Amino acid sequence: MSENYYDILGVPKNASAEEIKRAYRKKAHEHHPDKGNGNAEKFKKVNEAYQVLGNEEKRRQYDQYGQTFEQAQRNGQGFGGFNYQGGNPFGGFSGTSPFGEGAGFDFDLGDIFGDIFGTRQERAGRRNRGIDLEMGMVLNFEEAVFGAEKTVTLEKQDTCKACEGSGAQPGSKIITCPKCHGTGQIVTTRRTIFGNIQSRIVCDRCQGTGKVPEVPCQVCGGSGIVRQDKTIQVKIPAGIDDGQRVRIPGEGEAGYRGSSPGDLYLVIRTRPHKSFTRDGFNLLRELPIGFTQAALGAKIITSTLDGDIELKIPAGTQSGTVLKVKNRGVPYVKDPHRRGDLLVTVRVVIPKKLTKKEKELLKQLADERGESVEVDQGFWDNIKENF
Numbered sequence: 499m500s501e502n503y504y505d506i507l508g509v510p511k512n513a514s515a516e517e518i519k520r521a522y523r524k525k526a527h528e529h530h531p532d533k534g535n536g537n538a539e540k541f542k543k544v545n546e547a548y549q550v551l552g553n554e555e556k557r558r559q560y561d562q563y564g565q566t567f568e569q570a571q572r573n574g575q576g577f578g579g580f581n582y583q584g585g586n587p588f589g590g591f592s593g594t595s596p597f598g599e600g601a602g603f604d605f606d607l608g609d610i611f612g613d614i615f616g617t618r619q620e621r622a623g624r625r626n627r628g629i630d631l632e633m634g635m636v637l638n639f640e641e642a643v644f645g646a647e648k649t650v651t652l653e654k655q656d657t658c659k660a661c662e663g664s665g666a667q668p669g670s671k672i673i674t675c676p677k678c679h680g681t682g683q684i685v686t687t688r689r690t691i692f693g694n695i696q697s698r699i700v701c702d703r704c705q706g707t708g709k710v711p712e713v714p715c716q717v718c719g720g721s722g723i724v725r726q727d728k729t730i731q732v733k734i735p736a737g738i739d740d741g742q743r744v745r746i747p748g749e750g751e752a753g754y755r756g757s758s759p760g761d762l763y764l765v766i767r768t769r770p771h772k773s774f775t776r777d778g779f780n781l782l783r784e785l786p787i788g789f790t791q792a793a794l795g796a797k798i799i800t801s802t803l804d805g806d807i808e809l810k811i812p813a814g815t816q817s818g819t820v821l822k823v824k825n826r827g828v829p830y831v832k833d834p835h836r837r838g839d840l841l842v843t844v845r846v847v848i849p850k851k852l853t854k855k856e857k858e859l860l861k862q863l864a865d866e867r868g869e870s871v872e873v874d875q876g877f878w879d880n881i882k883e884n885f
């Protein structure tokens with residue numbers, strides 16, 4: 499067995515970053531090849547250990563995949579060398595290599611790690627996680643404003659009930675994947691001008707999980723997922739607007755063999771309202787009023803989305819005037835206690851048909867105001883009849 503990195507630095511597995519740094523400095527100083535009693539081989543190992551343990555992300559990966567890492571190293575594949583001149587942990591050692599040229603492949607260990615343990619592992623993780631789903635949902639205007647509980651049925655890859663997502667036939671065990679020996683990865687080596695470059699692909703037998711069911715579930719074939727209808731209750735938050743998406747966590751497709759499910763996104767469409775429209779969190783409506791009401795002022799009972807209110811029309815209100823009713827708009831999605839306003843646009847309606855009496859009164863009003871009016875012949879006929 500090659501030495502564990504923790505052993506090389508002489509620190510326990512749970513050592514803090516500070517302890518690791520201190521141990522590294524001490525050991526590096528101790529074995530530095532420039533010193534008379536230095537040891538290039540040990541120095542190299544110490545540096546190698548620190549490049550991994552001194553980096554939070556790499557350390558985590560090493561803790562998780564330590565064995566794979568060591569194995570690769572023993573086989574002299576890819577990890578044989580490291581560029582101690584460029585990397586941060588070696589900031590103190592600029593200059594020529596203390597152990598000569600050709601001690602290893604001259605490329606940055608960090609890059610290799612990034613590729614193998616970072617990117618690829620992440621990709622494997624994404625592959626196992628269930629797929630996000632998206633579906634449209636049509637809401638009434640009021641449902642979007644005040645929120646709603648809706649029942650949704652969707653056909654999707656869902657957790658297999660027979661094996662509860664494990665992929666194992668009930669009663670059988672989950673065992674270490676025999677193809678990748680639990681590492682979740684298949685190692686291939688490629689020869690290049692830089693030396694052997696190792697790459698890893700996700701194990702196709704276990705999909706990178708490192709574990710396989712001893713006897714695959716008969717219902718789902720071992721995947722832990724089956725296609726079926728699922729009905730769920732979803733809560734639509736108040737204030738949602740047309741075109742927005744509501745995320746329902748965990749209600750996408752189930753993940754491979756019990757890994758985390760995707761999310762469900764509901765794309766909201768709202769039906770129009772006969773009286774109200776929206777502008778963000780403000781509600782808009784028009785209110786037709788009579789011209790006498792506009793001129794004299796009035797109190798008018800009018801509807802809002804949550805009940806009737808008495809709206810005061812000030813005397814002399816012009817057509818197109820916007821009256822604001824505070825806090826009768828749409829609740830804020832992120833803060834439902836806050837609401838927008840209701841903005842009422844007043845439309846003064848001029849009557850198209852008038853009774854005889856109305857015409858007389860208006861004529862008198864016109865005379866009173868000194869406004870010239872032109873009335874049809876029938877009007878005068880009617881007037882004459884009255885004299």
Ligand SMILES: [Zn+2]
Binds near residue numbers: 660723
């Ligand atoms: Zn199953």
Ligand SMILES: [Zn+2]
Binds near residue numbers: 676678702706
């Ligand atoms: Zn495997």
